[in-house]
Amino acid sequence: MTSMTQIAWDDTVLPFQLDRSDIRGRIARLDGVLEKILTQHSYPPLVEALVAEAALLTALIGQTIKLRWKLSLQVRGDGPVRIIATDYYAPAEEGAPARIRAWASFDADALADGADPFSQIGTGYFAVLIDQGEGTVPYQGLTPIAGTSLSDCAETYFSQSEQLPTRFALSFGRSQRPGEVERWRAGGVMLQHMPKASPFVASEGGSGEGGLLRADDLLDGDEGDNWSRANLLLDTVEAMELVGPQVAPTDLLVRLFHEEGPRVFDAQSVMFGCSCSEDKVRQSLSIYSAKDIGHMTTDDGIVTADCQFCGAHYEFEPATLGFEATQVAGEGE
Template sequence: MTDAGQRIITDNVIQPFQMAKAGVRGRVVRMGSVVDSILNRHGYPEAVGRFLGEGLVLAAMLGGALKFDGIFTVQTKGDGAISMIAADMTTPGDMRGYASFDPEKLDEKAAEGSSLNVKEYLGNGYAAFTIDAGEEHKRYQGIVDLEGDSLAACMENYFDKSEQIDTLLRVAIEKSDGKWRAGGLMIQRLPDENATEFNQDREEENWRNAQALAGTITSQELTSPILKSAELLYKLFHEDGVWLYEPQELQDQCSCSAERVLNTLKTFGGSDMEDMVEDGIITVDCQFCSSKYEIRVDDII
């Protein structure tokens, strides 16, 4: 089931895998201290933390497919109590996330006892994922309406309608004693361009079987700090066998820097910066990690 000499990482990890007897690949994501530090840094209300946590898991699961240096971003914009969620992974595993919300609208939803789904809290809008491979490469973005109970359901809709890749996503977020944990499972059907009619029928059966097995996973299993990814995959797919590939370690690491802030300010016009200057200094706070940067106006000009 595992490759010889493979690293064993038990938490804050993306674990890629492939079912040995079926044309199905996937990834498991487990997050402990990474998601906890990101969500608790801003003291997000529980509803906000759960949606942002889901965005972080999706960014890791989908971004784990990148075969080049880049940034995978999951972002939502809507007219609900939670107006924006942004979560991204910079390869090989730097995670960050941020959310905007209306406290009054959020309190109203809590008072109404609204179910914790996308339509109730994020409202009408869209979810987008962006692949940024740097200035020398074209940026790719996919957009889908905010439809479904969860962000994972929105992403499944995108793969079904736009990419036409059979995809199943499961995400779980848990908060216990003030500590956040998150986990996710993604499986995709591998296309076979040389498949015969007989093989297609067999592949359909294999995919349905993989879906059924993946559907048995519980939220507790996805977020368990004890159950290792390899053990979870063996429990789900041991009858068909599973090949594990090199895991990717995740860390809470923002991509902001003084150099990036300076370069961004240089794109502003002089009139745009006037209200930002105090005693010859412009102070910029990173919304993601709360780092503070003080840039001298003389350095911008």
């Protein structure tokens, strides 16, 4: 395989369908996107792993939704890792890339050295938020933190909140090709069974942690057999096959599911992208009084703000901020 073929699949999401099983799916590869996300901050390795997993889940989930603007994942816990937040912005126009950003808040002093990253989240919730833009009401669905990984949390969310059997197989980490510097790479597969769940499932409760629904609770008969067979095939995937770049997503799809009648659709490219701007920061500060703005003003006589996602730094003249602003932005700055 040529390096050009390898590069062509970096930072892409490939949609597919298994016609025999009535299952849809996605294969994602993140290379430059993940490197850009993680180099914005000096995260400890434990936090890096959680942000990498969340970003990969976001790429896979975001591409499955008919999205006009933004999908967000939020993980909040009472452990040392307090918040993991990601955004997936739909392509602005046909053929344009989708954009992804991610960020985490944590207590560095409370992190346990050598601990499993997921254990540092503690008790909390996993949320999916969908905002289709101006004139629409944002959707939010959430489920408790469950299982042993963020992938488990996402699977629980789809079973419990959407009653869609869903499975993820992910791999991520730092790797190095001959002659190149070490960098982050990630890859994953998402499977999702589309038929409606039994109308009695919700009232009966599930077999998962704390009575939460699992994929197995939603399917029976031929549908259950098809789902089990596809999952057994996915169980054979190897970490390096997921991450690549030696194995193209199309080759991996054939290797795993050739008997299921795989059919691919147009791949979606993704890139790192942040929506922050000076105007948006000004707007967020417009609710504050002159007194409030005064408390935010530094000894140097300016108000500063930093984007948590991309690290962009903004500086403002206090008189131009808040609902009691006495000066128009751009005058005297």
